[in-house]
Amino acid sequence: MITGYALATLNALLNSCAALFMVLGYRAIKRKDKARHKRMMLAAFTASCLFLASYLTRMVLFGDTRFEGQGAIRYVYFAILISHVLLATAVAPMVIGTVVLGLRDRLATHRKLARWTFPIWAYVSVTGVVVYLMLYQL
Numbered sequence: 001m002i003t004g005y006a007l008a009t010l011n012a013l014l015n016s017c018a019a020l021f022m023v024l025g026y027r028a029i030k031r032k033d034k035a036r037h038k039r040m041m042l043a044a045f046t047a048s049c050l051f052l053a054s055y056l057t058r059m060v061l062f063g064d065t066r067f068e069g070q071g072a073i074r075y076v077y078f079a080i081l082i083s084h085v086l087l088a089t090a091v092a093p094m095v096i097g098t099v100v101l102g103l104r105d106r107l108a109t110h111r112k113l114a115r116w117t118f119p120i121w122a123y124v125s126v127t128g129v130v131v132y133l134m135l136y137q138l
């Protein structure tokens with residue numbers, strides 16, 4: 001039987017994969033390797049889409065998980081969680097726009113939007129893993 005913890009772990013792994021592919025995609029374009037950049041960014045996009053599907057499944061089946069920490073760590077946790085949720089909502093259409101602009105070869109606009117999309121998306125993916133670690137491993 002699948003558990004809420006197993007799905008949360010899968011979600012953290014998918015977020016880690018998205019962050020890793022993003023870094024590899026960024027490194028590729030800095031080395032002017034456009035084909036690799038495209039592959040890595042589409043892999044990051046796929047990992048994030050799978051994360052979203054798995055996250056929604058977990059929410060429907062198991063609801064959300066309470067953070068049990070007390071004291072100052074509670075403020076740290078909620079500051080990370082709230083910034084993560086707000087930026088995740090904001091970045092979703094930006095990621096789609098950046099991918100579409102890249103695939104349509106509208107590169108000047110792609111670059112302009114990507115400079116915002118990349119750091120926000122990376123922050124969202126990394127804080128997704130941090131929230132998981134604080135909830136389940138600390």
Ligand code: HEM
Nearest residue numbers: 029034038041042095098099102103107111114115117118
């Ligand atoms: C959301 C996913 C993506 C992100 C975050 C992203 C990010 C970036 C960034 C930050 C740059 C500029 C690098 C720099 O100027 O220092 C760039 C350039 C580029 N991207 Fe993407 N990218 C994504 C998806 C794609 C896709 C799917 C393609 C498909 C072909 C693509 C093609 C390119 C190309 C060809 C350039 C070079 C543009 C130029 O030479 O002016 N990107 N990308």
